[in-house]
Each structure stands twice: as C-alpha cells, then as structure tokens.
Amino acid sequence: MPKFAHLSDEDLRSVISWLRSDDPQLQASEEPTIKPEPSLFTKFLCLVAFKPIPYPKAPIPEPDTTNPVAYGKYLVTGRYDCYACHSADFAKLNMEEPEKSLGYCGGGNTMLTMNANVIYTPNITPDEKTGIGNWTEDDFRKVMHESKNKSGKALRYPMLPYTALTDQEVAAIWQYIRSVPKLCNDVDRQWDKDL
C-alpha cells in the first residue's frame, strides 16, 4: 500500500466523498472477500520498512496548479507516489522530504510482476545515458496514457497505465521530472526475460 503523506486535504476529502458515493464501481458484490494471509516476511516488512507515518501536524494545502514544476512535484510525491517506486529502496525513502530519499527517481527498487518475478524500477531522472534524458514530452505521454516506453515496449506491472491523467497533469509531471537531479544508474530492464 503506497503512503500518501503529502496528499492535500482537499484531495483526501475528494477520495472520501467518492468512497461514500453511489458510484456503480462501489456497489456491493457477491464476490467473497479474500482473507489476507500475510507471510512472515510481509509481517516483518510491515514492522521494519512499511512503518506507519506520523500524522501531519498542519493542514496540507492544494498545490499551485499554475506553476508546472511545483504542481508536478506534488503529483510525483503527493498524489501518485511515483517517487516511492522509482527511487532506490522502499526502506530508504524519506517520507517527510521525498527528494532526500536514497536514489530519488533514479530507479533500481525491487518489485514483483504479476507472476511474482523480480522487476527493477527504471531510472526516470533526466540522465541521458541511464535515465530518460533523451526522451521527448510525447515519449513520456505514451508511457502515461498508453503504457508503452520510448521503444514501443509494453510496460509491465506494477507500472500501471495512468489513462485518467489530464494533459495538464502529464505536462506538469514531465516538467518536474526534467528538473530533478540527474542520477547515473543503469537499471537492468530484463527485456530478454519473460517476467
């Protein structure tokens, strides 16, 4: 479960309002709820790496949507939590100051695909050699809206298609990730393996 430590109060209220609405997606279903049976390792991770975060001490305001870099930062660190997956290690995230996380946006974090195979998150800093420094805004838009990377490959889970992002959100995220410090980290994308 991602942690939304920087989600604005207004966004949080919107989520709650939707959860309380009569949206068809929220109708009761006949499907039985699967009882969670976390492994010992998962329980250990919950105690060590995924500890609860402190409750915010002050209200979290809405981002300035007229400043693309500031808005993009909010989207990457607050609303969509991109940085958590795309930095080096969940255990080394800095929840209070995300940009101080180890390997911020430089990828390498270990995740699991649907088939429980290991996949490493890519480097999304503007480094030309190992990140997305040579990408255009349109290449980036394809990732977000079509779930394809620059070379046309379909991106694998747990990267999800963000089809509902508005053009303004995509442009702001793009502007912001162009502004983060370049990190040279050559992540093995394992395109040759069936993950």
Ligand code: HEC
């Ligand atoms: C749950 C973890 C997770 C989250 C959250 C996530 N990503 Fe990803 N992302 C991945 C993984 C894993 C891949 C690699 C998929 C592959 O190799 O097929 C990826 C791929 C990408 C790529 C393609 C890079 C390349 O070189 O091919 C971009 C760009 C990207 N993500 C940006 C984002 C942005 C922006 C967000 C937030 C809106 C985000 N991601 C949220 C895990 C995540």
